[in-house]
Amino acid sequence: MKIYNTLTKKVDTFTPNEENTVRMYTCGPTVYHYAHIGNLRTYIFEDILEKGLEYLGYNVLRVMNVTDVGHLENDSDTGEDKMQKGAEREHKSVYEIADFYERAFFQDCAKLNIRKPKVVERATKHIDTYIKIIENLLDKGYAYISNGNVYFDVSKANNYYELSGKNPDELFVGVRDTVEEDKSKRNPYDFGLWFTVSKFSNQEMKWDSPWGVGYPGWHIECSGISYKFLGEYLDIHCGGVDNIFPHHTNEIAQSEAFLGHKWCNYWVHGEHLNDSTGKMSKSKGEFLTIDLLESKGYNPLAYRYFCLGSHYRNQLVFSYEALDAAENAYKKLKNRIKKLDRTPDLHDDKVDFYKDKFKDAIENDLNTSSMLTVVYDVLKDDELTDFTKLYLIEDFDKVLSLDLIDELEENKISDETESMIMKKIEERNIAKKNKDFATADKIRDELFDKGIRLIDSREGTTYEIIEE
Ligand code: AMP
Ligand code: ZN
Secondary structure, three states: OEEEEOOOOEEEEOOOOEOOEEEEEEOOOEOOOOOOHHHHHHHHHHHHHHHHHHHOOOEEEEEEEEEOOOOEEEOOOEEEEHHHHHHHHHOOOHHHHHHHHHHHHHHHHHHOOOOOOOEEEEHHHHHHHHHHHHHHHHHOOOEEEEOOEEEEOHHHOOOOOOOOOOOHHHHHHHHOOOOOOOOOOOOOOOEEEEEOOOOOOOOOOOEOOOOOOEEEOOHHHHHHHHHHHHOOOEEEEEEEHHHHHHHHHHHHHHHHHHHOOOOEEEEEEEOOEEEOOEEOOOOOOOOOOHHHHHHOOOOHHHHHHHHHOOOOOOOEEOOHHHHHHHHHHHHHHHHHHHOOOOOOOOOHHHHHHHHHHHHHHHHEOOOHHHHHHHHHHHHHOOOOOHHHHHHHHHHHHHHHOOOOOOOOHHHOOOHHHHHHHHHHHHHHHHHHHOOOHHHHHHHHHHHHHOOEEEEEEOOEEEEEEOOO
């Protein structure tokens, strides 16, 4: 597979450290508010990357954090604490806010067919790991204590500016206006590993540490969680482009200082979703969420289709007109697929040809619009039987996850049938209670003849529709 690597600034051939296994880390949400559809674009891209790698035959070990502590409004340790602000806004505790918005986030993901990574870890659960890493960084001289806080000294890091590709002066110009100077730091880009001297007198989340009661900085959580669950070597690390500096830059600095070797080989970043005025944010303009789109009558998967139409490395501008166009195309596509004849008749002569084309699209720097083109090519190909088309589209949908193939109508049952079955189960239960096994068996057999199989267990009786 070829993939653009922010570290080398070119499209690289992907080779994992361990054959067939990919260790992949993706930065998760800060759960102080709903995710906007821009955030969700990044998670759609990561979902496609994970499923694309699986399609190519890799076993993907993916870990994601959930940020519930330490993330300040400005990524460089200044501004208000996002979680604390969320709690004040809603008159709830920080923990209640975290629970609520984490749940909301995964509900949005489910609506967009974004699969939940197998390992999802809250930042606040791994304080001991961060303390261990910070102690090590202090011992080795990469970190220093100043005014009660622990900071990482970026002048000690190897190639601190490599990932962003910028020199210190350029970066300084970029952030000078927004970063208030923290007098405790030796260099402007030094970043907090552990804060004890908090400017937030009402800080709710705090823990004991060798440096006093306090809380971790934002960046250390990803280094800590990744180390704990994926070990010393990472293959891929993802996030949105705004994460490149300072977040990922700082993750590299502290992880490599701690581990004593190179940490992650491929850094893959998704470009932003913008609105007509520029980068989408939670504080300006209409706060675009999946719920809002649904309340306006859109299918969340039309938004997924909209995202797949553009490459992850291109900025994408959101407008309702563009979403309307995507929804129309998506509906038409689904209708074309619905009309295909499902009579089993698989001709496999061109199956590999199309699977290879689909793989090529994945391998070509995750080209989602080419993946969609393969679906349209299959539909257009008169040499394929309808059943073969369905077979291929179902296969591609493991990656695209657009629910392209509706469940067979015959397998769906109406509410009426459902209540008829429940009534029969009830009658059978009564017969069994009365030891009238002849009647009980008769009810079971009658349902079986109608294509409904009863399943008895200790919890009671359920049913399944018998597949042809
Ligand atoms: P946050 O919850 O603020 O930590 O952000 C979650 C993810 O969304 C991060 O990976 C960001 O890089 C990404 N992100 C933030 N804004 C946008 C945007 N407008 N478009 C795409 N991704 C974004
Ligand atoms: Zn992170």
